[in-house]
Amino acid sequence: MSSNKEEVKLFGLVESPFVTRVEIALKLKGVEYKYEEEKWGNLSETLKKYNPVYKKVPVLVHNDKPISESLVILEYIDETWKQNPILPSDPYERALARFWTKFIDDKCLNVMRKVSFTLDEKERENAIEEMEVALQFLENELKDKFFGGDEIGIVDITAAFIALQEVMGLKLFTSEKFPKLFNWSQNFNNHPIVKEKLPPKETYLAFYKARLESLAASK
Template identity: 50%
Template sequence: MAEVKLHGFWSSPFSCRVIWALKLKGVEYEYIEEDLLNKSELLLKYNPIYKKIPVLVHDGKPIAESLVILEYIEETWPENPLLPRDLYDRAMARFWIQYGATKCADAIGALYVASEEEKEKAAKEILEVLKILEDQALGDKKFFGGDNINLVDISYGPCAYWLPALAEAVGVKVLEPSTLPKLHAWAKNFIEVPVIKENIPEHDKMTAYSRSAREKLGKN
C-alpha cells in the first residue's frame, strides 16, 4: 500500500501541479481519480471544508489546496529542490506564486465564464495580467526557475496547456507570440519537459471538456 496517495481529477490544473511536483521529486504515490459529480466518501472525509480535489494523503494525513500541497512536498522531500536556496529569491518565488493565485486565477476565471459580449474584455484583462508576469518575473529566462523549472513554473504550468484549450473553446486567443512572446516561448519549453509532457491532458479532450463546461454554464 502506497504511503502517499493523491485524489485528483484528470482535467484539473490543480491536480496536474501536484502530479508534476511528485514526479520531479521522485516520490512514489497512488493516484485516485475522483468523480466530481459523485465524490467519494474518502474525499469528503479528507477535505470536509472545501470538498474539492486535489487532496494529498501522506501516512494517512490529508493535505488540501494545491499550493499548500506543493509547499508540503517541497519541505517533506527536500531532494531535487523546487524553490531557490537564497532566502530573498525564495520569497520572490512565493510572491509570484501568490500573484498567480489571485490576479491570474481571477482573470482566467472571468474568461471561462464570460458571455459572448464579455469575452473580448476578459481576454484583454488576462493579457494585462500576464504581461506583468512576463516582464517582471520571467524576463529573458527560459523558465521562472532559470535553466530548470521550479515551483513558480509548476504553479503557472497549467496556463501552458489549459489557456490554449480554453481559447479554442471561447474563441479568443490569449497566449500568442505576437503579444506575449517570452511567455509563449516559456509555455512551449515547459510542456516539452518530459515529466510535464507525459502528465498533461490531451489537447483535444481538454478543449472538448472546456467547451462542454461552458455550454452547461450557458456561455456558448
Template identity: 55%
Template sequence: MAEQVKLFGVWGSPFVRRVEIALKMKGVEYEFIEEDLTNKSPLLLKYNPVHKKIPVLLHNGKPICESVVIIEYIDETWKGTPILPADPYDRAMARFWAKFIDEKCLPALWKACWSKDEEQEKAMEEACELLKTLEAQLKGNKFFGGDNIGLVDIVANFIGFWVEVLLEATGSTDLLTDEKFPMLCKWKHAYVNCPVIKENLPPKEKLLAFFRARQQPTSGPKYE
C-alpha cells in the first residue's frame, strides 16, 4: 500500500517551508494543501484542534503538528539524508539551538523589522545580540550542521531568507550585514544557494508584495 503524505500550509510560511525542505531532503512525495488562515478549513481544525495552526503533516491519516516536531518525525520515519545528528549530545544541542531560534531570535527579528523610531533602535540592539550568539555557533563551519544542512539550518530559514525580504518591505535599517555578521552572511549565501533550499523558497517578489500590503502587525508572524 502506497504511503499517503499530505502537508497543510500556506505558500509564504517559513514554518511550512521548513517541513517541505525536510520532505525534499528525504525524497518523500507529498500532496500540498494550501490553507486560508482567515478561514481555516474543517480539516485543519480537525487535525490540529489544540493550536489550530499550520503546518500539519498527515502521514497515513495520522496528523503531526509543530514544524520542529514534524521535522524530527520525518527524520525518524524516512531513511536517506540525516537531518539530526546521530550522537545524543549533538542531537540535544541541535534541539537547544532550534528552540533558541524560535523562542528568542524570531520574535526579536520580527519586532526589529516592524517597529519604529526609538522602539526599533532598541529592538535592533536586542536582535543583534541574539544574532551574535547564534553566529558563534557556526564555529567556522559552512552550516550549523557542519558540512551539511541539518535541523538548526532548516529552523534558521527565516533568518536566511525572510528577514531580508521583511527589511526591504518595511524600509528598515540593514540588520544582517557582512560587517556585523560575516559568518552568518556567509552561511546565508551558502544556505539559500543550496539546490534543495533554493527550489523550496517562496518567490521573493510575491513575498515582498505580501508584506508591503500588510498593515503593521502587533504580535508576531501570522505564519504559524
C-alpha cells in the first residue's frame, strides 16, 4: 500500500517488545518497510544519530525523518496510514486507549520486569502482588475479544509483552485468576499477524535466560 516514493525503515532488536509493537502495527496497516537489526550493547552510529536522546530502538525512519519511542511511533503510523485504524475514532475512546497504553508502560511493564528479573524471593513475592493488582485493572477493562474490540488496537499492541509471558510459559497469569486476560493472550498470540511478527519463543527464552544469568553473575 506504500507508494513508490515512500521509504520506511525500522531499526530494531529482535528481542525488544517495543520493536515488536511497531512491527505488528506496520503489518496490520500493510506498510512495506525495511528492517535493520541492531546489535545489543553495540548500537550503530546511524541509530544513535536518529535517536540522540535515548539511543534506543525502535526508531522508525519515514522518508529520512526519524521517530523514536514506540507509543509515539504507533500514533504516527495510525495518522500516516489510515487503513485498519489502531486507535478508535471517538475522542473519548481515544483518550481511554491512550490512558491504558500509558498504564501498561508505566505500571505493568516495570512490575513485570521486577517479577521476571528479581532474584530475591521476598522481593519477587511483593512484585507478584503488585503485578496482580495491575493485571486486575486490565482484566476488568477487557470487554471484547481484544481491548480494541473485535480487532487488535493500540492497547493490544502495547500489551504484546504481557501476552508473551504466556508464550514463554512463565505462568505469570493463569486462566483461573485472570480468565479474560488469559483468553485475550490466546487470541492475541494466535492472530495471524502477531504470529508472523512475534519472534520465536526460543529467541525470547534465550534472551531471558541470558539476562537472568548475567544478573546472577553480577550479584
